[in-house]
Structures are given as structure tokens and as C-alpha cells.
Amino acid sequence: MTVQNPPALRASVSRNGLLWTLIRFREAGISIFILILVIAVTVRAPSFLTVDNFKDILLNISILTIVALAQTMVILTHGIDLSVSSMIGLVAMMVAFVVKQNPEMPVLFAVVLGMALGTVLGSFNGLIITYGKVPPIIATLGTLSIYRGLVFFYSQGTWINSFELPTNFKLLSKGTPLGLPNMVIIAILVAVIVYYFLNYTRTGRDIYAVGSNPDAAQFAGIRKQRITFLVYLMSGLLCGLGAVLWVSRFESAQTNTALGFELQTVAASVVGGVSISGGVGTVPGVLLGALLLGIIQNSLTLIRISPFWQLAAQGLLILIAVISDKWILNRVERTKA
């Protein structure tokens, strides 16, 4: 049980205690897993370990990283947001329509609009969960189908194609004025902000507190409801950002945009060491989790595993990562006792 909430204790426990080494150890586990995978793949396909290929991987996991970080904040409070995929789908469609109608519009406006629309959807989730007292999994399961239904309602079954979008909007994700594609830089920026927020702000620490022990958090004067509301709101906000990038990268908005994406974001968080029961998880861990998923996807193609078996291999590797993590954790706990 003590292993369940080290980050919440991090502020009070000295940094060279056993808990601290354990936290480091957790991220070491997945790092080693990634390292082994990289070496194994490079042996089979030397083209894997090139700068271009890694740029490719980073580009592919940018949106996943952004949304997985949002998902992580939600899971930290012992919640879950299954509606992320539908929020992305709905915001993507609405933003694409607006961009199509206003091709001269500054790109930044599209980003802000997407984030604002996402915030509304996210706060609707938050409202139901905090003040309506609906369990997160049910509330977001409901909004998963509601938001997806709204996509159809809004678009009337049509979709936005590449030629309908202005060039500068398409370059929002792929342009490389700073060396790396903009999207990767945005993802890194989001990661840095979330890292700072979770570790160095009061509200961020409160998120861990609410997740590890909601009752104690309340007795400590933390407004549990407000924190819970906030994480769902932020989840919507980041999904809105992800949606704009999605439209820009794939140059289209379809009714089934991001269908099934919610499970990928949960997988990235969980593989990155975020505990589904709340209170445990770090930003670097989630980044590694997303990176691992990206590397798996990329390397399976490179070592020429039939595309039909790739999903199975992905699922198997996720299972192995989770089981080995648990196994290591058990070992550590046993040596401690």
C-alpha cells in the first residue's frame, strides 16, 4: 500500500529515502525496456537508429503525448476520461469547418478556438462528474457517444478534405522554422508546462493529493470538487489543441477522426507507470510511455512484421510492459519488507 502514493509524499519525505529511489526505479524499468527494444530492432533493421526516423517517431507521437498528459492528470485523481477521442473528433470537425469558411483567418485563432471549444466539452464532463456525482467512467462513456453523435449531427455526414484547407493552416503542424516540426515543439512545450504545473504549483500537488487519498485531501482543506472539475476541463482543453493539430497534420476532418484513440492514451499513461487507482505517475514516465508506443509502431513496420499482426504485437508488448512493471514492483516491495 505504501508504494501506491510516493509522489504525494515526495514533498515531505527526504529525497534520498527509499521511496525516492523507488520512483527513479520505476522510470528506469521502462527506460530499460525501451533500450532493449531499440537495440533489438537496430540489429534487425539498421535504418531504425537514424535521426530522420526518430523525427518521424516524434512527429507520430506528438498528439498522443499531448492527450496522454491530459489523460494522466485525470487518472491521477482516480478518474478516467474515455471521451477524449470524441472530443477530438468534434472539435476537429468544428474547427475544420471554420477554417474552411475563413481561409484568411490567422492560424493562431484556429488554435485558440479549438482549445476553447475543447474546454467547453471538458467542463461539461467535469460538471457531470463533480456536481452530478456520476462516476467518471460512466460519465465519459456517455459523453463518448454523445460527442461522437454530435459530430454526425454537425457535419451532416460530410467531411473536410485537404484541398479545402489553407496551406498555412496545414503547415501549423508540419512547418519546421525551428528545426523540428512545430507539432513536436508544441508537444514538448505542453510537457514542460504540465511538468511544472504538476510538480511546482499548489494546484498540481493537490491533484496528487486528491488521487492518493481523497478523504485526507479534503481534511487538509483541498477543494476536491474543484480539482476534479479542473482536470476534466484541462483534458478538454488539451484535446482541443490535439484536435487542431490533428486536422492540420492529416489535412482532413472526418466523422470518425480519432475513433478509438482514448484507449491509446490510457495505454500510454499506464505503460508510463501511471497507476489506474490514482495518485501515482510522473510526466517523464508518460513521455516514455508514449515514446515506447511510438517506437513499437515504427519498428514493427521496419522489421517487416505483416501489418495485420502489428496490432497483436502492440497489444502483447503493452501487456508485457505492464506485467514486468508489476513484477519489478513486487520484487522491490519484497526486498523492502
Place this chain on the structure above:
Amino acid sequence: MKAQAVTESKSVALISANPPPRSFLSSFLRWEWMLVGLIFLDVLLNTRLSPFFLDANNLARTSSDFMEIGLMMLPMVFIIITGNIDLSIASNMGMSASFMGLLHNQGVNIWVAALAGLLLGTLGGMLNGYLVSRVKLPALVVTLGTYAFYRGIAYGFLGDQAARGYPKAFTYFGQGKVFGTIVPFSVALFIVLAIIFGLVLHRTTFGRYLYSIGNNENATLYSGIPVARIKFIIYTLSGFMAALAGLILAARFGSTRPDIGTGLELSVITAVVLGGVDINGGKGTMFGAVLSLLLIGLMRFGMGLLNIQGQVQGIVVGLLLILSILLPGVAGQVSSLRNTRIQWRTVLTGVGVLAVFIAFFLFFFWSRAPVIAGG
């Protein structure tokens, strides 16, 4: 941690000698009655809207569309009552059906292939059960992993091919009717199995153990009940039923593609939760779940007759799911507010912000992309 706090408070409520007095209303408002009322309302409304609704043949035909969900729903009730979840059922169903299809394509006898499919699905359930009960990984994490894994295996088996050309004797399971009646075979099968599952849940010690695990797993373990074995059994059962549902779906379509049944797990969970089974475990009845399946089926059928798209129908089902939990909770909160002073300023600010949010969203939603001046 939170789950533990919840179960602790539940056990406290169980221990206390004087249960809190139930209000007159709450004894009347049992969820099952609510569902019966909603079903009645839905039938009334749809009969007014479409003359084809109350047609025995139509109803019989459409009911078989929901039997795969129904078959997977039965063990899911068990699993959710113990406070766990199984997200992998639809993928497992795809894996089993694809395996059967693969064997059939290679000329194996259809009954042998079907048996092999059932076996593989059961094995899939056992793997879930092992990881949840013995390795003690969270059910959500395990079944999320196998969700991808099993679906992936289904794609691995069939690739971009489809298996088709099943013999008549096999497609009977999906398309046939019980001899001499208009009742589809799958519906009859579902009714029989629902009764058996209901009896197991409500009339056996095994069923009581499920509630007990859902209410307080540690206490159950300390009472000498083999919690791990029970969890293993229900996940195995879930795998078997998913495979069975897969075979019936394949028989109904007359073909198998690897993406068969994608997304059904959410429909199943929706049906269970709408049926009044507590997602945190410990509460719920089989009858409620069956009623909610009936309600969802009738609603979707009715909306289909009115030419409403499947995804738009999802809005209604999603709203119903949220409202089913939201309304009782809000009613409780309002009645508890009676004794506290309401901070009107906070309430007004909240309502104001909400109104702005909704107005902003609706503006963009209804205008279908406005032309922004000066853009």
C-alpha cells in the same frame, strides 16, 4: 485508495444496526420500475410515430440484432458486480470468430472450427482472469491490453480476407427461428441463458460471493472465500460467452471479417450500467440489466424506423446513461441542501460561466462555421 474508502464506508453502512430510514419515494423508485416505465413510454411514443413499430415480425427480426450484446452482457453483470471490468470482450469475440473463419477457409469441418473458436475465446478469458486474479493487475489495465492483443490476433488470422460460405446448418444459429414460431434462435438462447445467469446470481452462494467481493473484497477474502478463483471463473465465463456471441454474429452475417463487433464492449457496459448495476460493484440485478437491454433495443429500433443515423442514436443512449445516474444523485443533493445555507453568489457565478460556455459552443455549433469579419 478511493475505492478502498468507498468499500469501507459501505461496510460501515452494512454493520450499523439501524439502517438510515428510506424515504417513501425511494422504495417506490426502484430502478427496475423506472426501466419498465421508460420501456412503456418508448413503446407508446414509437407506436404513435411509426405504424411499423408494433409489428411482431419486425420486432422479432430486430431483437436478434441485440443478442450478441445480450450474451456478452450476462457475464459482464457478474464482473461489474464484483467491481471489475472487461474491456476485451468485443476483441475476444472478433478473435474467436476469426479463428473459426480461418479454419473454415482452410477446409476444416464447421463444427470443429466453431468448437475451436469457443475454446480460443475461453482461453482468452482465462488469460484475463489469470492476470487479474493471480498477477493482481487492475482489471482495466489488463483488459485494455488484451483489447488490443485479441483484436490484433483477429487481424492476424484473417488479414484483409473475409471468411464466408458457412453451411446452412451453421447460419441457423444466427438467422434461424425456433421451430414453428417467429422467435429467432438467438433470442431463445439468450432468454434461457439469462434465466440461468439470473438464478446463479440471485439464488446461489456463488452469486452472493460476487456481491460480497464487490462490497468489500478484503473482508470477503478474510472470510475464507476463494476470491481469486471466483474472479478467474467469471473472466473465463466472459471469454466463453464472448466467443459464443462471436459465433452467433458470424452466423447472422454469414461471414466473418476481423473487425467484427468492434466497439460492442461499450454498448455492453452501457446496457449493464443503465440496468442499475453499480460500476463500483456490490449492487445490481440481472433483471435490471435485461430490462435495460430491452429498452436500448426498442429505442434504437424506433429511432431506426424514423431514419435517425446510428451515431446520432448514440446521443440519446449516452444521455440516458448519464441521466440514469445523474438524476437520483442530484435529487439527493437538492434534498440535502435544504438544511444548508446556499451561497447565492457562487451559484450565480457558476450558472453565469456555464451560460457563457454553452452560448459560445452553440454559436459555433448551430451556425456551421460562421464567416468571421475581419479575419
